Amino acid sequence: MTDPAAPGQALAEAMQRWVPDARRIGVAMSGGGDSMALLHLLADWAAQSGAELRAASVDHGLRPEAADEIALAAKTCAALGIPHDSLTWDEAPAGNLQAAARDARYRLLSDWAQAQGCAVVCLGHTQDDQAETVLLRLLRGSGVDGLAAMRPRTLRAGTVWLRPLLAVSRAALRADLTARGVAWAEDPSNADLRFDRVRVRQAMAALDLPVARLADTAQAMARAQEALGRRAAEAAQAGAVRFEDGDILLTADALSALDAETRLRLLAEALRWVAGAAYRPRLSALTGVWDGLEAGQGATLHGCRLLAGVSAWRVCREYRAVAALEVPAGALWDGRWQLRLAKDETRPDVTVRALGQAGLGQITRPDPGPPHPSLMSTPALWRGDEVLSVPRLNWGLSSRVDRQPEPASFISGLIPH
Numbered sequence: 001m002t003d004p005a006a007p008g009q010a011l012a013e014a015m016q017r018w019v020p021d022a023r024r025i026g027v028a029m030s031g032g033g034d035s036m037a038l039l040h041l042l043a044d045w046a047a048q049s050g051a052e053l054r055a056a057s058v059d060h061g062l063r064p065e066a067a068d069e070i071a072l073a074a075k076t077c078a079a080l081g082i083p084h085d086s087l088t089w090d091e092a093p094a095g096n097l098q099a100a101a102r103d104a105r106y107r108l109l110s111d112w113a114q115a116q117g118c119a120v121v122c123l124g125h126t127q128d129d130q131a132e133t134v135l136l137r138l139l140r141g142s143g144v145d146g147l148a149a150m151r152p153r154t155l156r157a158g159t160v161w162l163r164p165l166l167a168v169s170r171a172a173l174r175a176d177l178t179a180r181g182v183a184w185a186e187d188p189s190n191a192d193l194r195f196d197r198v199r200v201r202q203a204m205a206a207l208d209l210p211v212a213r214l215a216d217t218a219q220a221m222a223r224a225q226e227a228l229g230r231r232a233a234e235a236a237q238a239g240a241v242r243f244e245d246g247d248i249l250l251t252a253d254a255l256s257a258l259d260a261e262t263r264l265r266l267l268a269e270a271l272r273w274v275a276g277a278a279y280r281p282r283l284s285a286l287t288g289v290w291d292g293l294e295a296g297q298g299a300t301l302h303g304c305r306l307l308a309g310v311s312a313w314r315v316c317r318e319y320r321a322v323a324a325l326e327v328p329a330g331a332l333w334d335g336r337w338q339l340r341l342a343k344d345e346t347r348p349d350v351t352v353r354a355l356g357q358a359g360l361g362q363i364t365r366p367d368p369g370p371p372h373p374s375l376m377s378t379p380a381l382w383r384g385d386e387v388l389s390v391p392r393l394n395w396g397l398s399s400r401v402d403r404q405p406e407p408a409s410f411i412s413g414l415i416p417h
Protein backbone atom coordinates (compact mmCIF):
# COMPACT_ATOMS: atom_id res chain seq x y z
CA MET A 1 0.00 0.00 0.00
CA THR A 2 1.28 3.48 -0.85
CA ASP A 3 1.48 5.51 2.35
CA PRO A 4 0.61 9.19 2.11
CA ALA A 5 3.75 11.10 1.19
CA ALA A 6 5.35 13.94 3.17
CA PRO A 7 3.92 17.14 1.61
CA GLY A 8 7.08 19.09 0.73
CA GLN A 9 8.95 16.12 -0.68
CA ALA A 10 5.96 14.85 -2.68
CA LEU A 11 5.42 18.26 -4.22
CA ALA A 12 9.08 18.71 -5.14
CA GLU A 13 9.17 15.25 -6.74
CA ALA A 14 6.01 15.93 -8.74
CA MET A 15 7.32 19.27 -9.99
CA GLN A 16 10.67 17.74 -10.92
CA ARG A 17 8.93 14.94 -12.78
CA TRP A 18 6.33 16.94 -14.68
CA VAL A 19 7.81 20.41 -15.16
CA PRO A 20 11.58 20.21 -14.63
CA ASP A 21 12.27 23.38 -16.64
CA ALA A 22 9.18 25.53 -16.07
CA ARG A 23 9.93 29.16 -15.24
CA ARG A 24 6.46 30.39 -14.39
CA ILE A 25 3.81 28.29 -12.64
CA GLY A 26 0.14 29.09 -12.00
CA VAL A 27 -1.65 28.15 -8.76
CA ALA A 28 -5.46 27.76 -8.61
CA MET A 29 -6.53 28.96 -5.17
CA SER A 30 -9.99 28.46 -3.73
CA GLY A 31 -8.93 29.79 -0.32
CA GLY A 32 -9.66 26.34 1.18
CA GLY A 33 -7.08 24.32 3.13
CA ASP A 34 -5.82 22.18 0.25
CA SER A 35 -4.96 24.99 -2.13
CA MET A 36 -3.67 27.13 0.75
CA ALA A 37 -1.21 24.33 1.62
CA LEU A 38 -0.40 23.97 -2.08
CA LEU A 39 0.51 27.65 -2.27
CA HIS A 40 2.89 27.49 0.71
CA LEU A 41 4.54 24.29 -0.47
CA LEU A 42 4.97 25.74 -3.96
CA ALA A 43 6.43 28.92 -2.47
CA ASP A 44 9.06 26.80 -0.62
CA TRP A 45 9.80 24.88 -3.81
CA ALA A 46 10.00 28.06 -5.92
CA ALA A 47 12.51 29.56 -3.49
CA GLN A 48 14.74 26.53 -4.13
CA SER A 49 14.13 26.08 -7.84
CA GLY A 50 14.01 29.73 -8.90
CA ALA A 51 10.56 29.33 -10.56
CA GLU A 52 8.08 32.23 -10.41
CA LEU A 53 4.54 31.78 -9.11
CA ARG A 54 1.26 33.42 -10.14
CA ALA A 55 -2.03 32.70 -8.35
CA ALA A 56 -5.69 33.14 -9.26
CA SER A 57 -9.08 32.50 -7.65
CA VAL A 58 -12.45 32.20 -9.36
CA ASP A 59 -15.56 33.70 -7.81
CA HIS A 60 -18.53 31.81 -9.28
CA GLY A 61 -20.95 34.24 -7.69
CA LEU A 62 -22.83 31.29 -6.19
CA ARG A 63 -21.97 31.55 -2.47
CA PRO A 64 -21.83 34.75 -0.39
CA GLU A 65 -18.79 33.46 1.58
CA ALA A 66 -16.72 33.07 -1.60
CA ALA A 67 -15.70 36.74 -1.57
CA ASP A 68 -14.16 36.34 1.92
CA GLU A 69 -12.39 33.12 0.88
CA ILE A 70 -10.89 34.84 -2.15
CA ALA A 71 -9.90 37.85 -0.02
CA LEU A 72 -8.05 35.44 2.28
CA ALA A 73 -6.32 33.87 -0.73
CA ALA A 74 -5.32 37.33 -2.00
CA LYS A 75 -4.01 38.39 1.41
CA THR A 76 -1.96 35.22 1.80
CA CYS A 77 -0.46 35.67 -1.66
CA ALA A 78 0.40 39.29 -0.89
CA ALA A 79 2.20 38.19 2.31
CA LEU A 80 4.26 35.70 0.26
CA GLY A 81 4.93 38.24 -2.51
CA ILE A 82 3.01 36.21 -5.11
CA PRO A 83 0.87 38.16 -7.64
CA HIS A 84 -2.79 37.11 -7.31
CA ASP A 85 -5.81 37.73 -9.58
CA SER A 86 -9.52 37.34 -8.87
CA LEU A 87 -11.51 36.04 -11.83
CA THR A 88 -15.28 36.38 -11.97
CA TRP A 89 -17.78 34.09 -13.64
CA ASP A 90 -20.59 36.29 -14.81
CA GLU A 91 -22.36 34.17 -17.44
CA ALA A 92 -25.86 32.86 -16.72
CA PRO A 93 -25.37 29.17 -15.89
CA ALA A 94 -27.23 26.60 -18.03
CA GLY A 95 -27.99 22.96 -17.13
CA ASN A 96 -26.20 21.28 -14.22
CA LEU A 97 -24.96 24.18 -12.08
CA GLN A 98 -22.02 22.33 -10.49
CA ALA A 99 -20.76 21.10 -13.86
CA ALA A 100 -21.25 24.51 -15.51
CA ALA A 101 -19.37 26.24 -12.67
CA ARG A 102 -16.51 23.74 -12.92
CA ASP A 103 -16.25 24.10 -16.71
CA ALA A 104 -16.29 27.88 -16.38
CA ARG A 105 -13.59 27.71 -13.70
CA TYR A 106 -11.27 25.68 -15.92
CA ARG A 107 -11.92 28.00 -18.86
CA LEU A 108 -11.31 31.19 -16.87
CA LEU A 109 -8.16 29.79 -15.26
CA SER A 110 -6.91 28.51 -18.61
CA ASP A 111 -7.33 31.93 -20.31
CA TRP A 112 -5.70 33.56 -17.30
CA ALA A 113 -2.73 31.12 -17.39
CA GLN A 114 -2.16 31.74 -21.06
CA ALA A 115 -2.25 35.51 -20.57
CA GLN A 116 0.23 35.15 -17.67
CA GLY A 117 2.57 32.91 -19.64
CA CYS A 118 2.27 30.06 -17.13
CA ALA A 119 3.51 26.70 -18.37
CA VAL A 120 1.12 24.79 -16.10
CA VAL A 121 -1.53 25.44 -13.46
CA CYS A 122 -1.34 23.50 -10.16
CA LEU A 123 -4.48 22.24 -8.41
CA GLY A 124 -4.76 21.20 -4.76
CA HIS A 125 -6.41 17.77 -5.16
CA THR A 126 -5.24 15.35 -2.46
CA GLN A 127 -5.01 11.61 -1.95
CA ASP A 128 -8.34 11.83 -0.11
CA ASP A 129 -9.96 13.49 -3.15
CA GLN A 130 -8.58 10.67 -5.29
CA ALA A 131 -9.95 7.98 -2.96
CA GLU A 132 -13.36 9.68 -2.89
CA THR A 133 -13.37 9.84 -6.68
CA VAL A 134 -12.60 6.12 -6.93
CA LEU A 135 -15.41 5.25 -4.52
CA LEU A 136 -17.88 7.59 -6.23
CA ARG A 137 -17.09 6.07 -9.60
CA LEU A 138 -17.30 2.53 -8.21
CA LEU A 139 -20.78 3.34 -6.92
CA ARG A 140 -21.74 4.61 -10.38
CA GLY A 141 -20.63 1.40 -12.07
CA SER A 142 -17.54 2.86 -13.79
CA GLY A 143 -15.07 0.72 -15.65
CA VAL A 144 -11.32 1.05 -16.06
CA ASP A 145 -11.40 4.62 -17.39
CA GLY A 146 -13.58 5.99 -14.60
CA LEU A 147 -11.66 4.18 -11.86
CA ALA A 148 -8.39 5.64 -13.16
CA ALA A 149 -9.87 8.78 -11.53
CA MET A 150 -7.71 11.94 -11.58
CA ARG A 151 -4.35 11.96 -13.27
CA PRO A 152 -1.39 13.88 -11.84
CA ARG A 153 -1.07 15.72 -15.16
CA THR A 154 -3.90 16.43 -17.60
CA LEU A 155 -4.76 18.62 -20.57
CA ARG A 156 -8.04 20.50 -20.44
CA ALA A 157 -9.29 23.69 -22.09
CA GLY A 158 -5.89 24.02 -23.81
CA THR A 159 -3.88 24.13 -20.56
CA VAL A 160 -1.69 21.62 -18.69
CA TRP A 161 -2.99 21.01 -15.15
CA LEU A 162 -0.85 19.47 -12.45
CA ARG A 163 -1.98 17.84 -9.21
CA PRO A 164 1.28 17.66 -7.27
CA LEU A 165 -0.46 16.68 -4.00
CA LEU A 166 -2.31 13.64 -5.30
CA ALA A 167 -0.22 11.33 -3.09
CA VAL A 168 -0.51 13.53 0.02
CA SER A 169 -3.24 13.12 2.64
CA ARG A 170 -5.56 15.98 3.55
CA ALA A 171 -4.59 15.50 7.20
CA ALA A 172 -0.89 15.97 6.40
CA LEU A 173 -1.69 19.21 4.57
CA ARG A 174 -3.76 20.55 7.46
CA ALA A 175 -0.94 19.63 9.86
CA ASP A 176 1.51 21.49 7.64
CA LEU A 177 -0.67 24.61 7.65
CA THR A 178 -1.16 24.44 11.40
CA ALA A 179 2.59 24.13 11.90
CA ARG A 180 3.06 27.25 9.78
CA GLY A 181 0.33 29.09 11.72
CA VAL A 182 -1.60 29.70 8.49
CA ALA A 183 -5.39 30.18 8.42
CA TRP A 184 -7.65 28.74 5.74
CA ALA A 185 -11.34 28.94 4.83
CA GLU A 186 -13.71 26.00 5.37
CA ASP A 187 -16.14 25.82 2.41
CA PRO A 188 -19.60 25.16 3.98
CA SER A 189 -20.67 23.13 0.93
CA ASN A 190 -18.13 20.52 2.07
CA ALA A 191 -20.71 19.62 4.75
CA ASP A 192 -23.72 19.74 2.43
CA LEU A 193 -25.11 16.20 2.31
CA ARG A 194 -26.97 16.88 -0.94
CA PHE A 195 -23.64 16.34 -2.72
CA ASP A 196 -22.67 12.71 -3.46
CA ARG A 197 -19.03 13.52 -2.77
CA VAL A 198 -19.80 14.81 0.71
CA ARG A 199 -21.82 11.68 1.53
CA VAL A 200 -19.00 9.46 0.25
CA ARG A 201 -16.49 11.45 2.31
CA GLN A 202 -18.56 11.00 5.44
CA ALA A 203 -19.08 7.29 4.76
CA MET A 204 -15.34 6.81 4.29
CA ALA A 205 -14.65 8.47 7.63
CA ALA A 206 -17.44 6.58 9.45
CA LEU A 207 -16.27 3.21 8.11
CA ASP A 208 -12.58 4.11 8.44
CA LEU A 209 -11.96 3.07 4.82
CA PRO A 210 -8.31 2.96 3.70
CA VAL A 211 -7.76 6.10 1.65
CA ALA A 212 -4.34 5.08 0.35
CA ARG A 213 -5.60 1.71 -0.91
CA LEU A 214 -8.42 3.33 -2.86
CA ALA A 215 -5.90 5.76 -4.34
CA ASP A 216 -3.71 2.77 -5.30
CA THR A 217 -6.67 1.40 -7.28
CA ALA A 218 -6.67 4.59 -9.34
CA GLN A 219 -3.00 4.08 -10.19
CA ALA A 220 -3.53 0.46 -11.20
CA MET A 221 -6.51 1.45 -13.34
CA ALA A 222 -4.56 4.29 -14.97
CA ARG A 223 -1.92 1.76 -16.06
CA ALA A 224 -4.62 -0.55 -17.45
CA GLN A 225 -6.31 2.37 -19.21
CA GLU A 226 -3.08 3.33 -20.91
CA ALA A 227 -2.37 -0.24 -22.05
CA LEU A 228 -5.91 -0.67 -23.42
CA GLY A 229 -5.73 2.70 -25.15
CA ARG A 230 -2.44 1.77 -26.82
CA ARG A 231 -3.89 -1.52 -27.98
CA ALA A 232 -6.87 0.26 -29.52
CA ALA A 233 -4.56 2.81 -31.20
CA GLU A 234 -2.54 -0.04 -32.74
CA ALA A 235 -5.72 -1.66 -34.04
CA ALA A 236 -6.86 1.66 -35.53
CA GLN A 237 -3.52 2.14 -37.28
CA ALA A 238 -3.57 -1.44 -38.53
CA GLY A 239 -6.76 -0.75 -40.53
CA ALA A 240 -9.74 -1.09 -38.19
CA VAL A 241 -10.49 2.61 -38.68
CA ARG A 242 -10.63 4.68 -41.87
CA PHE A 243 -11.14 8.42 -42.05
CA GLU A 244 -13.33 9.99 -44.73
CA ASP A 245 -13.85 13.76 -44.67
CA GLY A 246 -14.80 14.00 -41.01
CA ASP A 247 -16.63 10.63 -40.96
CA ILE A 248 -15.15 7.46 -39.54
CA LEU A 249 -15.50 4.03 -41.08
CA LEU A 250 -15.02 1.08 -38.75
CA THR A 251 -13.99 -1.88 -40.88
CA ALA A 252 -16.13 -4.95 -40.17
CA ASP A 253 -13.47 -7.59 -40.91
CA ALA A 254 -10.80 -5.91 -38.84
CA LEU A 255 -13.22 -5.32 -35.96
CA SER A 256 -14.37 -8.91 -35.84
CA ALA A 257 -10.78 -9.97 -35.13
CA LEU A 258 -10.57 -7.68 -32.07
CA ASP A 259 -11.56 -8.28 -28.45
CA ALA A 260 -14.76 -6.61 -27.18
CA GLU A 261 -12.95 -4.01 -25.04
CA THR A 262 -10.83 -2.76 -27.95
CA ARG A 263 -13.84 -2.60 -30.27
CA LEU A 264 -15.86 -0.58 -27.76
CA ARG A 265 -12.95 1.80 -27.25
CA LEU A 266 -12.69 2.39 -30.99
CA LEU A 267 -16.42 3.01 -31.28
CA ALA A 268 -16.45 5.37 -28.27
CA GLU A 269 -13.48 7.33 -29.60
CA ALA A 270 -15.07 7.48 -33.07
CA LEU A 271 -18.16 9.08 -31.51
CA ARG A 272 -16.05 11.57 -29.58
CA TRP A 273 -13.97 12.49 -32.61
CA VAL A 274 -16.87 12.90 -35.03
CA ALA A 275 -18.85 14.94 -32.50
CA GLY A 276 -15.74 17.03 -31.70
CA ALA A 277 -16.60 16.39 -28.03
CA ALA A 278 -14.27 16.66 -25.05
CA TYR A 279 -15.55 13.35 -23.63
CA ARG A 280 -16.30 9.92 -24.99
CA PRO A 281 -19.60 8.20 -24.18
CA ARG A 282 -19.28 5.57 -21.45
CA LEU A 283 -18.18 2.20 -22.80
CA SER A 284 -21.02 0.52 -20.89
CA ALA A 285 -23.55 2.67 -22.80
CA LEU A 286 -22.25 1.27 -26.08
CA THR A 287 -22.76 -2.47 -25.69
CA GLY A 288 -26.45 -2.24 -26.71
CA VAL A 289 -25.56 -0.06 -29.69
CA TRP A 290 -22.93 -2.56 -30.73
CA ASP A 291 -25.40 -5.44 -30.66
CA GLY A 292 -27.80 -3.36 -32.78
CA LEU A 293 -25.09 -2.58 -35.34
CA GLU A 294 -24.25 -6.27 -35.59
CA ALA A 295 -27.91 -6.90 -36.35
CA GLY A 296 -27.76 -4.25 -39.09
CA GLN A 297 -29.54 -1.50 -37.10
CA GLY A 298 -28.23 2.05 -37.09
CA ALA A 299 -28.35 4.35 -34.07
CA THR A 300 -28.15 8.00 -33.06
CA LEU A 301 -25.84 8.75 -30.14
CA HIS A 302 -23.56 11.49 -28.79
CA GLY A 303 -24.51 13.86 -31.63
CA CYS A 304 -23.61 11.23 -34.25
CA ARG A 305 -25.38 8.84 -36.60
CA LEU A 306 -24.15 5.25 -36.75
CA LEU A 307 -24.86 3.50 -40.04
CA ALA A 308 -24.51 -0.27 -40.23
CA GLY A 309 -23.06 -1.14 -43.66
CA VAL A 310 -21.97 -4.62 -44.75
CA SER A 311 -18.21 -4.09 -44.97
CA ALA A 312 -17.98 -1.11 -42.59
CA TRP A 313 -19.92 0.86 -40.02
CA ARG A 314 -19.97 4.59 -40.65
CA VAL A 315 -20.00 7.20 -37.88
CA CYS A 316 -21.06 10.63 -39.16
CA ARG A 317 -22.28 13.83 -37.55
CA GLU A 318 -25.98 13.93 -36.78
CA TYR A 319 -27.71 16.62 -38.88
CA ARG A 320 -29.91 17.73 -35.98
CA ALA A 321 -26.82 18.42 -33.86
CA VAL A 322 -25.47 20.95 -36.38
CA ALA A 323 -28.62 22.20 -38.15
CA ALA A 324 -28.70 25.47 -36.21
CA LEU A 325 -24.96 26.23 -36.50
CA GLU A 326 -24.00 29.10 -38.82
CA VAL A 327 -20.73 31.08 -38.77
CA PRO A 328 -19.06 33.54 -41.17
CA ALA A 329 -16.83 31.91 -43.79
CA GLY A 330 -13.36 31.35 -42.33
CA ALA A 331 -14.63 30.99 -38.73
CA LEU A 332 -14.64 27.71 -36.81
CA TRP A 333 -17.78 25.66 -37.55
CA ASP A 334 -18.87 22.80 -35.27
CA GLY A 335 -15.56 23.13 -33.41
CA ARG A 336 -13.63 21.34 -36.16
CA TRP A 337 -14.04 22.84 -39.64
CA GLN A 338 -12.84 26.12 -41.17
CA LEU A 339 -13.93 26.77 -44.76
CA ARG A 340 -13.88 29.75 -47.06
CA LEU A 341 -14.11 30.56 -50.74
CA ALA A 342 -10.78 30.68 -52.54
CA LYS A 343 -11.63 34.33 -53.37
CA ASP A 344 -13.61 35.22 -50.27
CA GLU A 345 -12.61 38.88 -50.14
CA THR A 346 -15.32 39.59 -52.73
CA ARG A 347 -18.04 37.80 -50.72
CA PRO A 348 -18.36 39.27 -47.23
CA ASP A 349 -21.86 37.78 -46.76
CA VAL A 350 -20.79 34.13 -47.13
CA THR A 351 -21.50 31.79 -44.20
CA VAL A 352 -20.87 28.16 -43.34
CA ARG A 353 -23.69 25.81 -42.37
CA ALA A 354 -24.68 22.19 -42.93
CA LEU A 355 -25.90 21.19 -46.36
CA GLY A 356 -29.24 19.82 -45.12
CA GLN A 357 -32.16 18.97 -47.38
CA ALA A 358 -32.33 22.53 -48.74
CA GLY A 359 -28.72 22.34 -49.89
CA LEU A 360 -28.94 18.79 -51.20
CA GLY A 361 -31.73 19.91 -53.52
CA GLN A 362 -29.35 22.42 -55.17
CA ILE A 363 -26.30 20.30 -55.87
CA THR A 364 -25.38 17.37 -58.05
CA ARG A 365 -24.84 14.43 -55.75
CA PRO A 366 -21.81 12.29 -56.55
CA ASP A 367 -22.53 8.69 -57.45
CA PRO A 368 -21.25 6.76 -55.66
CA GLY A 369 -20.88 9.22 -52.80
CA PRO A 370 -21.36 9.51 -49.06
CA PRO A 371 -24.73 8.28 -47.77
CA HIS A 372 -27.61 10.71 -47.23
CA PRO A 373 -27.17 11.26 -43.42
CA SER A 374 -23.49 12.06 -43.94
CA LEU A 375 -24.25 14.51 -46.78
CA MET A 376 -26.92 16.24 -44.70
CA SER A 377 -24.40 17.27 -42.02
CA THR A 378 -21.61 18.14 -44.46
CA PRO A 379 -20.44 21.76 -44.09
CA ALA A 380 -21.11 24.01 -47.08
CA LEU A 381 -20.54 27.65 -48.01
CA TRP A 382 -23.78 29.58 -48.45
CA ARG A 383 -24.95 33.04 -49.40
CA GLY A 384 -28.43 33.40 -47.98
CA ASP A 385 -30.41 30.41 -49.28
CA GLU A 386 -27.99 29.65 -52.09
CA VAL A 387 -25.29 26.97 -51.78
CA LEU A 388 -22.07 28.34 -53.26
CA SER A 389 -19.66 25.53 -52.58
CA VAL A 390 -19.38 22.09 -50.94
CA PRO A 391 -15.63 21.57 -50.50
CA ARG A 392 -16.02 17.93 -49.49
CA LEU A 393 -17.69 17.12 -52.81
CA ASN A 394 -15.59 19.48 -54.92
CA TRP A 395 -18.86 21.07 -55.95
CA GLY A 396 -19.44 24.74 -56.80
CA LEU A 397 -17.05 27.67 -56.45
CA SER A 398 -13.49 26.86 -55.60
CA SER A 399 -12.88 26.88 -51.86
CA ARG A 400 -10.27 26.34 -49.18
CA VAL A 401 -10.42 24.09 -46.14
CA ASP A 402 -8.18 25.72 -43.53
CA ARG A 403 -9.04 23.25 -40.82
CA GLN A 404 -10.67 19.81 -40.72
CA PRO A 405 -10.79 16.92 -38.27
CA GLU A 406 -7.34 15.29 -38.08
CA PRO A 407 -6.79 11.52 -37.80
CA ALA A 408 -3.90 12.22 -35.40
CA SER A 409 -6.33 13.55 -32.80
CA PHE A 410 -8.28 10.27 -33.01
CA ILE A 411 -5.17 8.29 -32.15
CA SER A 412 -4.08 10.66 -29.36
CA GLY A 413 -7.61 10.62 -27.94
CA LEU A 414 -7.30 6.88 -27.33
CA ILE A 415 -4.24 7.24 -25.12
CA PRO A 416 -4.72 9.24 -21.92
CA HIS A 417 -2.52 12.32 -21.71
Ligand SMILES: Nc1ncnc2c1ncn2[C@@H]1O[C@H](COP(=O)(O)OP(=O)(O)OP(=O)(O)O)[C@@H](O)[C@H]1O
Binding pocket: 027, 028, 029, 030, 034, 035, 056, 057, 058, 059, 060, 102, 105, 122, 123, 124, 125, 129
Ligand atom coordinates in the same frame (compact mmCIF):
# COMPACT_ATOMS: atom_id res chain seq x y z
N1 LIG B 1 -12.94 28.93 -6.91
C1 LIG B 1 -11.74 28.44 -7.22
N2 LIG B 1 -10.78 29.25 -7.71
C2 LIG B 1 -9.56 28.75 -8.06
N3 LIG B 1 -9.22 27.47 -7.91
C3 LIG B 1 -10.13 26.62 -7.41
C4 LIG B 1 -11.44 27.05 -7.04
N4 LIG B 1 -12.12 25.98 -6.58
C5 LIG B 1 -11.29 24.94 -6.66
N5 LIG B 1 -10.09 25.30 -7.15
C6 LIG B 1 -8.89 24.45 -7.42
O1 LIG B 1 -9.34 23.12 -7.63
C7 LIG B 1 -8.85 22.27 -6.60
C8 LIG B 1 -9.92 21.24 -6.28
O2 LIG B 1 -11.01 21.87 -5.71
P1 LIG B 1 -12.38 21.12 -5.45
O3 LIG B 1 -12.10 19.72 -5.00
O4 LIG B 1 -13.24 22.00 -4.64
O5 LIG B 1 -12.96 21.15 -6.90
P2 LIG B 1 -13.75 20.11 -7.73
O6 LIG B 1 -14.88 20.85 -8.32
O7 LIG B 1 -13.99 18.88 -6.95
O8 LIG B 1 -12.59 19.91 -8.80
P3 LIG B 1 -12.52 18.90 -10.00
O9 LIG B 1 -13.55 19.30 -10.94
O10 LIG B 1 -11.15 19.16 -10.58
O11 LIG B 1 -12.69 17.54 -9.40
C9 LIG B 1 -8.52 23.21 -5.47
O12 LIG B 1 -7.56 22.65 -4.59
C10 LIG B 1 -8.00 24.41 -6.19
O13 LIG B 1 -6.66 24.21 -6.62
